[in-house]
Amino acid sequence: MNISKYILANICHPPEYGKVEFINHALIGLDRSGIIQFLLKPTDATYQEKLKQAKKEERLIAFDDSKLILPGFIDLHIHAPQWPQAGVALDSPLYDWLDNCTFPLESKYSNPEFSKEVYNNLVDTLLAHGTTTALYFASANKNTSLSLAKICAKKGQRAFIGKVVMDNPDQTPDYYRDESSQSALLETEDFCKEVEKLAQNTLQGIYPVITPRFIPSCTDSTLKNLGELAQTHNYYVQSHCSESDWEDSYVFNRFGKSDAEMLKSFGLLGPRSIMAHCVKLDTTGANIFAETGTSIAHCPISNAYFANSVLSVAKFQRLGINIGLGSDISGGFSPSIYDNLRQAVIVSRILEDGVDSSLPSEKRGKANSRITLAKAFWHATVGGGQALKLKLGLFKKDYSFDAQVIDLSTLPTYGGFDNQDSLWQKALYLTNSPSIKAVFVQGKKVYQNQL
Structure with missing residues (x-):
C-alpha cells in the first residue's frame, strides 16, 4: 500500500443519516492523490504499527486535542x-x-x-x-x-x-x-x-x-x-x-x-x-x-x-x-x-x-x-x-480527504461541555471562519488561517 501522508487527529463525521461518529486519535492514511486508504482507531490491531511507521517515515501530520477535524x-x-x-x-x-x-x-x-x-x-x-x-x-x-x-x-x-x-x-x-x-x-x-x-x-x-x-x-x-x-x-x-x-x-x-x-x-x-x-x-x-x-x-x-x-x-x-x-x-x-x-x-x-x-x-x-x-x-x-456522484463528505476508505480543522479553543468548551457529544454540536452551531484553522481538499492544504 503506497501511503504518502498520514493524518492523526480527533475526527467527526455523519456515517449514516441522523447519526454522528466521533473518533479520538484516528489515524488516516492517504495515497498520492489524497484518497483515504485506511482509517484506524486506537483499538485496531494494526494501529500502533502504522503510527510507528508514519513517524519513522516522517509523513505524519498530527493535530492535538484542541483541534477537531470535520469533513469539508x-x-x-x-x-x-x-x-x-x-x-x-x-x-x-x-x-x-x-x-x-x-x-x-x-x-x-x-x-x-x-x-x-x-x-x-x-x-x-x-x-x-x-x-x-x-x-x-x-x-x-x-x-x-x-x-x-x-x-x-x-x-x-x-x-x-x-x-x-x-x-x-x-x-x-x-x-x-x-x-x-x-x-x-x-x-x-x-x-x-x-x-x-x-x-x-x-x-x-x-x-x-x-x-x-x-x-x-x-x-x-x-x-x-x-x-x-x-x-x-x-x-x-x-x-x-x-x-x-x-x-x-x-x-x-x-x-x-x-x-x-x-x-x-x-x-x-x-x-x-x-x-x-x-x-x-x-x-x-x-x-x-x-x-x-x-x-x-x-x-x-x-x-x-x-x-x-x-x-x-x-x-x-x-x-x-x-x-x-x-x-x-x-x-x-x-x-x-x-x-x-x-x-x-x-x-x-x-x-x-x-x-x-x-x-x-x-x-x-x-x-x-x-x-x-x-x-x-x-x-x-x-x-x-x-x-x-462522488465519494465526498466522509472519512472512509476510497473517499477524498476533504477536511476542515476546527480550533476548539475558540469555542466555549469549559464547565463540563468538553465531552464528545457536546463538542460536535458546539462545532456545528458556533464555528465561524476564525475558528477554521486549515482546510484540505483531496489531501492538499488549500487554506491556512493566518489569524
Missing part, C-alpha cells in the same frame, strides 16, 4: 457573479431583485479584470468557511465563466461550473442575454470542452455543468437542446425549480404543466441533475424527482427571502429524494454552509411548530417536519457528495 462542506448552489451584492436588496420581490439588481451586476462580467477580482475573493472566502466543493452558476459570459474554473483549479477547490444560459427576450434584458438559441448552445458546448480540458490537469476535479438559469429565462428550443447536450455527454445539470409563487405560476401559465414536469420533458432531470429550492414541489413533482434521481439543493436562508415557503426536507427525504445544502449567494447573504445548516434546522422546527400563535398547537404546523442537527450535518456533507 459541499455548497450545491452559488451564483458566483452575485457575490458583490450579498446582503443587498433582499427585501425586494424576486422578479424585481433580478431585474433591478442582479442582471445589471451580472452584465458587468464581460470585464475580465472585474471578474477575476470578484472570483478570486469569492473562492478564498468560501475556502475560509470550510467549503471544499462548490457548484457554481457563473455568468452568461463564456470567457469569464471559464476564468472562474481556472481560479478554482489554481486555488485547489473542487468546482462544478456552468456558463449561465438565458435567451428568452420576454424575461431577460436586452443588455444581458444570449444572442440566440443557437449561440447559447454553441457557447455552452465550447465552455464544457474547455473545462474538460482544464480538468485533465486538476487533481481535485473541475467539472462543466449545463446551466439554464431557469425555465422563464430560456426559450423552448434552448431548453430542449441543453437537455439533449446533457444526455449525450452525461453532463451535470443545474437550474432552479419551483422556487417561488411567481416562478411556479409563470411556468404553468406558459406550458400548462409544473416546473418539474417541464424540466423532465426537456431532458434536464436525472441522476446528475441538481435543482435549487424546490419549495413548491408538489406530489407529482416529488415523484418525478425520486424516479429520475434528481437531487435538491436546499437553500434555507435565501428561501426565507424569495421562496415564499419552506422546503419540507423531512418529507422529501422520506420520499427518497437526495438533498444537499446551498448558500445561494446572493439570494442568501452568507457564504457559510455552517449558517445554512443551522438555518435548515431552525426552519424545519418552524415548519413543524407553525407560526400563527392564534391557532391551537395541533393546527399550527406540519407534523414530522423537523430535522436534527445531525441530519443537517449529513446534508452539508454526504448529501452533497451523493448529489454530485
Whole structure:
C-alpha cells in the first residue's frame, strides 16, 4: 500500500443519516492523490504499527486535542457573479431583485479584470468557511465563466461550473442575454470542452455543468437542446425549480404543466441533475424527482427571502429524494454552509411548530417536519457528495480527504461541555471562519488561517 501522508487527529463525521461518529486519535492514511486508504482507531490491531511507521517515515501530520477535524462542506448552489451584492436588496420581490439588481451586476462580467477580482475573493472566502466543493452558476459570459474554473483549479477547490444560459427576450434584458438559441448552445458546448480540458490537469476535479438559469429565462428550443447536450455527454445539470409563487405560476401559465414536469420533458432531470429550492414541489413533482434521481439543493436562508415557503426536507427525504445544502449567494447573504445548516434546522422546527400563535398547537404546523442537527450535518456533507456522484463528505476508505480543522479553543468548551457529544454540536452551531484553522481538499492544504 503506497501511503504518502498520514493524518492523526480527533475526527467527526455523519456515517449514516441522523447519526454522528466521533473518533479520538484516528489515524488516516492517504495515497498520492489524497484518497483515504485506511482509517484506524486506537483499538485496531494494526494501529500502533502504522503510527510507528508514519513517524519513522516522517509523513505524519498530527493535530492535538484542541483541534477537531470535520469533513469539508459541499455548497450545491452559488451564483458566483452575485457575490458583490450579498446582503443587498433582499427585501425586494424576486422578479424585481433580478431585474433591478442582479442582471445589471451580472452584465458587468464581460470585464475580465472585474471578474477575476470578484472570483478570486469569492473562492478564498468560501475556502475560509470550510467549503471544499462548490457548484457554481457563473455568468452568461463564456470567457469569464471559464476564468472562474481556472481560479478554482489554481486555488485547489473542487468546482462544478456552468456558463449561465438565458435567451428568452420576454424575461431577460436586452443588455444581458444570449444572442440566440443557437449561440447559447454553441457557447455552452465550447465552455464544457474547455473545462474538460482544464480538468485533465486538476487533481481535485473541475467539472462543466449545463446551466439554464431557469425555465422563464430560456426559450423552448434552448431548453430542449441543453437537455439533449446533457444526455449525450452525461453532463451535470443545474437550474432552479419551483422556487417561488411567481416562478411556479409563470411556468404553468406558459406550458400548462409544473416546473418539474417541464424540466423532465426537456431532458434536464436525472441522476446528475441538481435543482435549487424546490419549495413548491408538489406530489407529482416529488415523484418525478425520486424516479429520475434528481437531487435538491436546499437553500434555507435565501428561501426565507424569495421562496415564499419552506422546503419540507423531512418529507422529501422520506420520499427518497437526495438533498444537499446551498448558500445561494446572493439570494442568501452568507457564504457559510455552517449558517445554512443551522438555518435548515431552525426552519424545519418552524415548519413543524407553525407560526400563527392564534391557532391551537395541533393546527399550527406540519407534523414530522423537523430535522436534527445531525441530519443537517449529513446534508452539508454526504448529501452533497451523493448529489454530485462522488465519494465526498466522509472519512472512509476510497473517499477524498476533504477536511476542515476546527480550533476548539475558540469555542466555549469549559464547565463540563468538553465531552464528545457536546463538542460536535458546539462545532456545528458556533464555528465561524476564525475558528477554521486549515482546510484540505483531496489531501492538499488549500487554506491556512493566518489569524
